[in-house]
Amino acid sequence: MSRNLMERVLWQLCVERAAKQRFGEDPAGFLARFALEPGEVQMIVEFDVAGLQAAGVNPMLTMGFWQELAPQRDMRLYKQRLGATNEQGAGFSAALKG
Numbered sequence: 596m597s598r599n600l601m602e603r604v605l606w607q608l609c610v611e612r613a614a615k616q617r618f619g620e621d622p623a624g625f626l627a628r629f630a631l632e633p634g635e636v637q638m639i640v641e642f643d644v645a646g647l648q649a650a651g652v653n654p655m656l657t658m659g660f661w662q663e664l665a666p667q668r669d670m671r672l673y674k675q676r677l678g679a680t681n682e683q684g685a686g687f688s689a690a691l692k693g
Contacts, residue, residue: 598651601635605652609659618664642666645677 604626607614618625622640631639638646642665644657661673 597631597635600629600631601639601647601650601652602656604629604631604639605647605656605660609656609663615664642676644673648677 608618614625623636626636626639635650637643638650639660642661644661647657647660648654658673662668662670665673
């Protein structure tokens with residue numbers, strides 16, 4: 596896994612309007628220009644924020660990526676994807692500490 600590369604990709608998707616547009620139109624095509632492993636591409640395309648964080652990606656980047664591009668940008672859903680319980684889902688946090 597190339598954590599630094601995944602972080603660079605997510606950062607670009609969070610801050611560059613053209614990158615967001617290209618990703619929105621063709622996620623796999625946008626990601627093809629990076630030397631990502633197939634599993635990394637899958638985590639990004641599927642908005643697998645728990646997998647990204649487990650791979651060491653900064654939680655603030657996963658949260659920003661979610662807020663900028665996820666089909667459903669609801670933070671409760673983000674936290675559910677991280678495995679939050681109902682009690683944990685009430686507050687706001689970029690990551691869950693187990």
